[in-house]
Amino acid sequence: MAYKILTISDIHYSSKKDNKKLLRILNFIKNNANYYDDIFIVGDIIDCTNVLRKNNQEKDTLYSFFKELGSVTRTYITSGNHDISYYDKSTKEKYFNDYETYKSKFVNRINLFPGIKIIENETIKLNKKNYTLSSIVLPFEDVFLLPTNISDVLKRLKNNLNHLRNLNPNDENLLICHYPEVILGLKDSKELENINLSIAGHTHSGLTQIYLLELFLNLINQKNRGLITPSKIFFLQSDEKTRYLRGTVNLSDDKILLINKAITTLSSLSGKISCLDFCFYKGISEIIFDENTKTRKILTRKI
8 A cells, every 4th residue: 555645845825826826736636636645835835924914815815725725635734934934125134034924824724724734843643654744944033044054053953853853763754844955954963864755845946947958057067956046046056965956865775855846936026037937847746655565756746
């Protein structure tokens, strides 16, 4: 008997123009309603909390999406940097801590829907025997320090990792964290010894899903790096770790990091170039655990 998970990240919902993305996701899941056991959503569901602050149809559409999603398949959610940020383009800083709005108008509301569970820096037992799901969520003060000050972020994070250290190594332990550089850093510091599979998002597939651009980058030996690094800088990053912008990364012989494809590559906060988002691949990932062969398979699905 196989255990099948669908992973989604970086929806970046901001207005009614994004309704078609929600509809595509929902239709895909409804068409496969009896296939997936669980859904994991790995952060950046919204583009910023501005959409939650308004009493508008967009917010209600977002609520309806999750209510229906939970009614079809169990769904577990963790947050990303955009989910807890308020955006004000008139200021120099642009982004401000708005976790309270995210908590009161998203977490508290969405968690009421049957089949929906938001997890933050905790471990839960999945309905599949001997499977657990953990999450790592960063505070606002740390999310915009990545990846430049990753060492400082990791030092503070280590005080909140007891839920990972107490995992049973004989279980199949899964981890969702929006930030792949955090997972790579924790792996180097031996904090993920009990985690079998980590799942992240954030990098928007490296922004290299246009064929001609991808071909050119391959020719100059820049595979999987993209034109935008995890810190959203427009140049080819030379740091070894930032080349892992999409796909799977072998952390050890039997431990894997999956960096999920993005639903939205160029969000509304990208400015005028957001109109080019249609050029980019919109994907989700499928993870299949085969108990008979004791293997796992990871596939990409286009939405």
